Amino acid sequence: MDRRSFLALLVAGCADPAANLGPQLAMGPGAPTPYRPEPTVDLPPSGSPTFDAWLREFYIKAVKAGLPSDLLDRELRGLTPNDRISALDSRQPEFSRPVSDYIRGVVTDDRIAIGARKRDALPALADIEARHGVPRNVLVAIWGLESGFGAILGDFDVIRAMATLAADGRRREFAEDQLMAALKIIGSGEFPRSRLVGSWAGAMGQTQFIPTTFLATAIDGDGDGRRDLWGSSADALASAANLLSKAGWRRGESWHREVTVPAGFDYALTEGPRETPGAWAQRGVVPADGRPISTADQNAEAELIAPSGAAGPMFLAFHNHFMIRRYNNSTAYALGVGLLAQRLGGEGRLVRDWPQETPLALADRTAAQTALNQLGFEAGAPDGIVGVNTRKALRAYQQARGLVADGYLSLEMVRRLRSEVGAAN
Missing domain, CATH: 1.10.530.10 (Lysozyme)
Structure with missing residues (x-):
């Protein structure tokens, strides 16, 4: 069972037992499913039609997941995308x-x-x-x-940051999960929205927990009955220890x-x-x-x-x-x-x-991946990220050419790959 399904069941478990059975079982086999209108979404426009369309869909999804509409109305009203976050998310360093x-x-x-x-x-x-x-x-x-x-704790509003990332779409599922979790933290009364500040990617507190990780593994480390990752170093470090221990x-x-x-x-x-x-x-x-x-x-x-x-x-x-x-x-x-x-x-x-x-430019990294693919060594999509697949492909190439097969992409190796592909063409 995926995490989202588990949360849905957990929320359902707190409701009326008959309702938990669903309309077919609660009303008897073969009974018609009653019509349930979509939740009413009455949020002012943000100025971005794309953001507004996503926000409406998220609002409905959040209500169906069990989040109270008054919480959503309060925290999502007036929400606008943060262009700075969109720029940070789409920017890949020119040099690694x-x-x-x-x-x-x-x-x-x-x-x-x-x-x-x-x-x-x-x-x-x-x-x-x-x-x-x-x-x-x-x-x-x-x-x-x-x-x-x-x-250095960051100063981004986590609700706005996660909404921006979700609406942009590149990491929608991740960002929506974090936004749901952040709203649950606020709805529980544990922390108000004003305390939920962090990095542009939603990491919060002295040990930089994303909201889902906060809910799952943050603990009280100083004995005051709270798990304050922002104001308590003991809470932050105990939570990090709990995360690693559970892992x-x-x-x-x-x-x-x-x-x-x-x-x-x-x-x-x-x-x-x-x-x-x-x-x-x-x-x-x-x-x-x-x-x-x-x-x-x-x-x-x-x-x-x-x-x-x-x-x-x-x-x-x-x-x-x-x-x-x-x-x-x-x-x-x-x-x-x-x-x-x-x-x-x-x-x-x-x-x-x-x-x-020597730092490698993005063009060098993508060129090396493209060359490896063309030479029959599967490096994956040429995205400029030198990860496990790229290093595995490079080791195979190095072995085939009688080189030291350490999988290390140097500038010299980039030039060799480019030259070999150029000669082949």
């Missing part, structure tokens, strides 16, 4: 930011120092860690990356470990099989710092990743690394959180430095 640049930007001496002070000044973290099993340094690292330890965080296990590989290593194994550290050691993959694998990690399976290709540091990514990706589905983000957490815990810098990488 290399992983190395991202990590250098988030794992800094200043952030480490501030994070340590914030951590030590928050006694509730000890209880949060004990209760949920998520290390406090991981939580503080998420806090730092998401909102600068609560300093499947494994208490006591690592999230990643920097490793080295032997000369002649088959880099096509990156982002491939998940094996125990012992199995990887048989392939020559060993901890870069020479320290032994912890007892908790010896039987844990890990995937080998090379975010900057063969020229950069490599990692065994354990189960908990992928739980951080459940918070934000980005390899760079999960590494940033993990590396910052390790530095907060007193560990040193990486053994192997990040290489200097």
Whole structure:
């Protein structure tokens, strides 16, 4: 059952039992279904016919989902699209930011120092860690990356932001789900609309929860009976811990470990099989710092990743690394959180430095994907997003051409692909 169906059943479960049976069963087999008029939608025009048409459809959908019409009338009346949000949603960066640049930007001496002070000044973290099993340094690292330890919360009205995204249509289902959830928060009396502010994409509070995640996993961390992700750092961090715990965080296990590989290593194994550290050691993959694998990690399976290709540091990514990706589905983000957490815990810098990488223009990325497709290596739609499919296709191409098959799209690789396609044509 999908989440929307579950919510509909949950709402129905609170209504009159006879009504829950539906018109056919409540009135007996074969009885005619009574006519039920569409809800009356009386909202003033916004100035955008497209937005108004979507808003009317959403209003009817929301009423059918159980949201009170007085709530909808109050919160949706006078709503207009936010052109700034539409521009942000449609804008793809001209140049992609290399992983190395991202990590250098988030794992800094200043952030480490501030994070340590914030951590030590928050006694509730000890209880949060004990209760949920998520290390406090991981939580503080998420806090730092998401909102600068609560300093940057965003100032967008979440209702208006989600309505704008839904009406634009690119992420309609997602945005409507978030809008429904935000309206439920307001309707419950837990928070007024004035408190529901966040990023242009609807992320709220010090740990940047979208509304559906707030409803599902936000909890009270300071014992005052509320779950205030904006005003309470303890609530925000406890909620982040609850999210990771529910996602499947494994208490006591690592999230990643920097490793080295032997000369002649088959880099096509990156982002491939998940094996125990012992199995990887048989392939020559060993901890870069020479320290032994912890007892908790010896039987844990890990995937080998090379975010900057063969020229950069490599990692065994354990189960908990992928739980951080459940918070934000980005390899760079999960590494940033993990590396910052390790530095907060007193560990040193990486053994192997990040290489200097050249940012790739959008035209270069899409050209590489197009070339891979034309050469018979399925990279998916040429959208300029270098994800798993693109890297898999690139590794297959590199293997076929006798190159180091690390799946890393460098400017040199882009030029090679373009040249090969040009020669073929």
